[in-house]
Amino acid sequence: MGFLLFSKNGQLVLAVIAFLAVLAILLLVARFADRMKGRGQTVVMTLVFGGPALLLLAVGLIYPAIRTLWMSVMDARSESFVGFSNYAYLFEGGLTALGNTLLWVVLVPIGSTLIGLVYAVLIDNSRFEKVAKSLLFLPMAISFVGAGIIWKFVYEYRGSAQEQIGLLNAVLTWIGLEPLRFLQDSPWNTLFLIAVMVWIEAGFAMVVLSAAIKAVPNDIIEAARLDGANAWQLFARVTVPSIRPSLVVVLTTICIATLKVFDITQTMTGAEFNTQVLANEMYDWSFTFGDNGIGSAMAVVIFVLVIPLVIYNVRQMNKNKAVRG
Amino acid sequence: MTTISVRRASVGIVGGIAVALSLTACAGDDLGGGGTGGGDGGDADCSAYEQYGTFDGEQVTISSTISDQEGDQLEESWADFSECTGIQIEHNGTNEFESQIFVQVEGGNAPNLAIFPQPGLMQRMQAGDYLAPAGDDVVAAAQENYTEDWLSYGNIDGTQYGVPIMGSVKSFVWYSPSAFEENGYEVPETWDDLMALSDQISADHGSDTVKPWCFGIESGGATGWPATDFLEDMVLREAGPDVYDQWVNHEIPFNDPQIVASLERAGEILQNDEYVNGGIGDTRSIATTAWSDAGLQVLDGNCFLFRAASFFEAQLPEGTEVGPDGDIFAFYLPADTAEDQPLLVAGDYVAAFDDNEATQAVQAYLASPEWANTRVSIGGVVSPNQGVDPENASSDVLRLTLELMQDEGAVARFDGSDMMPSEVGAGTFWSALTDWIDGGSDAEEALTTVENSWP
Numbered sequence: 001m002g003f004l005l006f007s008k009n010g011q012l013v014l015a016v017i018a019f020l021a022v023l024a025i026l027l028l029v030a031r032f033a034d035r036m037k038g039r040g041q042t043v044v045m046t047l048v049f050g051g052p053a054l055l056l057l058a059v060g061l062i063y064p065a066i067r068t069l070w071m072s073v074m075d076a077r078s079e080s081f082v083g084f085s086n087y088a089y090l091f092e093g094g095l096t097a098l099g100n101t102l103l104w105v106v107l108v109p110i111g112s113t114l115i116g117l118v119y120a121v122l123i124d125n126s127r128f129e130k131v132a133k134s135l136l137f138l139p140m141a142i143s144f145v146g147a148g149i150i151w152k153f154v155y156e157y158r159g160s161a162q163e164q165i166g167l168l169n170a171v172l173t174w175i176g177l178e179p180l181r182f183l184q185d186s187p188w189n190t191l192f193l194i195a196v197m198v199w200i201e202a203g204f205a206m207v208v209l210s211a212a213i214k215a216v217p218n219d220i221i222e223a224a225r226l227d228g229a230n231a232w233q234l235f236a237r238v239t240v241p242s243i244r245p246s247l248v249v250v251l252t253t254i255c256i257a258t259l260k261v262f263d264i265t266q267t268m269t270g271a272e273f274n275t276q277v278l279a280n281e282m283y284d285w286s287f288t289f290g291d292n293g294i295g296s297a298m299a300v301v302i303f304v305l306v307i308p309l310v311i312y313n314v315r316q317m318n319k320n321k322a323v324r325g
Numbered sequence: 326m327t328t329i330s331v332r333r334a335s336v337g338i339v340g341g342i343a344v345a346l347s348l349t350a351c352a353g354d355d356l357g358g359g360g361t362g363g364g365d366g367g368d369a370d371c372s373a374y375e376q377y378g379t380f381d382g383e384q385v386t387i388s389s390t391i392s393d394q395e396g397d398q399l400e401e402s403w404a405d406f407s408e409c410t411g412i413q414i415e416h417n418g419t420n421e422f423e424s425q426i427f428v429q430v431e432g433g434n435a436p437n438l439a440i441f442p443q444p445g446l447m448q449r450m451q452a453g454d455y456l457a458p459a460g461d462d463v464v465a466a467a468q469e470n471y472t473e474d475w476l477s478y479g480n481i482d483g484t485q486y487g488v489p490i491m492g493s494v495k496s497f498v499w500y501s502p503s504a505f506e507e508n509g510y511e512v513p514e515t516w517d518d519l520m521a522l523s524d525q526i527s528a529d530h531g532s533d534t535v536k537p538w539c540f541g542i543e544s545g546g547a548t549g550w551p552a553t554d555f556l557e558d559m560v561l562r563e564a565g566p567d568v569y570d571q572w573v574n575h576e577i578p579f580n581d582p583q584i585v586a587s588l589e590r591a592g593e594i595l596q597n598d599e600y601v602n603g604g605i606g607d608t609r610s611i612a613t614t615a616w617s618d619a620g621l622q623v624l625d626g627n628c629f630l631f632r633a634a635s636f637f638e639a640q641l642p643e644g645t646e647v648g649p650d651g652d653i654f655a656f657y658l659p660a661d662t663a664e665d666q667p668l669l670v671a672g673d674y675v676a677a678f679d680d681n682e683a684t685q686a687v688q689a690y691l692a693s694p695e696w697a698n699t700r701v702s703i704g705g706v707v708s709p710n711q712g713v714d715p716e717n718a719s720s721d722v723l724r725l726t727l728e729l730m731q732d733e734g735a736v737a738r739f740d741g742s743d744m745m746p747s748e749v750g751a752g753t754f755w756s757a758l759t760d761w762i763d764g765g766s767d768a769e770e771a772l773t774t775v776e777n778s779w780p
Binding site: 020021024027028031076156157158159161162181183184266267269270271272273284287288289290291 | 330331334337338424532533534543544545546547548549602604605606607609610612613746747748751752755756759760763780
């Protein structure tokens, strides 16, 4: 038992065995359910195939959500009730984080989607389409931490008398300007951090929107051309409205991703110099300081910010289903 | 058709159970580096271990943060003991120790022993009533081999729980012996001499790119910690070890005038454009320079003095000669007089979760000079154990560290930020000092921010 529980290889083996055991049991039950008839069979089949997923959702999603809500009104070690004072902290000490997060949530989706859209339209049906797509999509393959470290080097600052090792400052000094402290001088440093996230997410936007653009029926485009539309009118009046569902999906997905990102601020500035964001604060309070109360309150706030986006997304999907049938 | 499928399913299940049972039967065997059964080289001299008794294959589990190569070295250090006493020592070293240990202990799955890198963490364990007091053998060995200062951090409410087994010293200034020789500089013995030396270097070599000191505090999510170490060293020198203790335990406010004066003393170097930041930029650039990058400037000749702990040695590129005649070496960060020797230290404490005989035997062995000498000989670390022979140290810096720790006049104080509540020690303390270095606040303001954030 010691091997199975305490060594990494053992735990891996245990996980595989557990998975196979659950699978075997489910298939056995399904096998017996075959013999049943009518409503009984439907119920059992639902339980067998939907049951594990529902159970995992309940344990992994619903229970933690309820527990986080509960912890957000308790104190640091979750022992006594403190009402809403954890949320009050957010508006006293967490204002910088709130403000920055707002900036991120507005600029990242719009920036990535714009770049992705323009790029997709430009390379559509061109000779280098595949290569160009891969180039912009590559950053998505890098973790946020990896991207943070890459861009930390790009933004690196040295005194004006020193040799510059940061790419941007090297270019600036080569032109003859003074090197800039990209990461240290607020409020611009937040914008430079946002640029990193836009760089990562633009590829995602481009790929989804490129597929959507290709799905616009040719007859509509031809009809518009025949009616005398120029390139800009074609883009703004025909293409964009047609890909509206995809645009919404891309915007909301990137929005939700932005609310969760804390790696970029943590690796690039350690959340110093007024670059703190909500997700990073939540991480710091929950795990570095061990304060479950304030950390959970921040998690709940992030969740609440995300809900409208998800609702909008789901409603759009339903509307599309109704249209497509 | 149905029969065949049912049979297939049954075979699958039975096969799965069989595999599971056979793996269970293989339990407790060699865990790839964990177990120490099968010592090679025949019987070591077991007479040295007779006092610990013999146990028939009993198992003792130890958790720690020590992994990879250092973990292997640790396991090597007790291999002979394990063979002679028959105790199977199972070591589990992981980076996630600090979060995992609580989970394990609260889940009833505590190891027998744990090696804590911070006394604060050990005290939190004791607050939850999880630790077992060190046995009489252990306490006797500890009191014989360690100074009061070191023992006090493992002593909670009058009972000894933890014993310090390894340690490092942070009060060092790294310099280039060849550069010093070329320029006729001498290693300073007092703080005033150090300042005079800095002025001298500034006059001789100061330019836009070359400065006497270099420093960096950037460290990702932990940005700011080298500055807190610098301040702690200054408090020890400016205000003394007693005030240091009061400050760390919040018996005096964080922005007490003595602490402000200490921070301003640090500022004599860190906020002086004539003194920093060699090879990199101005005083503000300290905030975005990685702490080890700053030290490497000494090797490049862009600066001459770099204050860092003994473990900076591990950051040096391969092939660097570290020694009094080599490319780089360290001297003790001087105090106001040559007789005072306050040391800012860090260390590892071993504490027990139960009082089994085997557990106690292992803990007593770890507290003994035999273990300490074995571990130091293997290399890479030193121990505050007074019985360690400095000749065993594997490098000149480690030897110097040992000599400092064993000096009679040495006063050791543990890194303060480890002992403070984590919102401060890993939070506002770091960010307030980063802001201070960035020029966003002065010494008084920075310390007041921290004082206001104390829970």
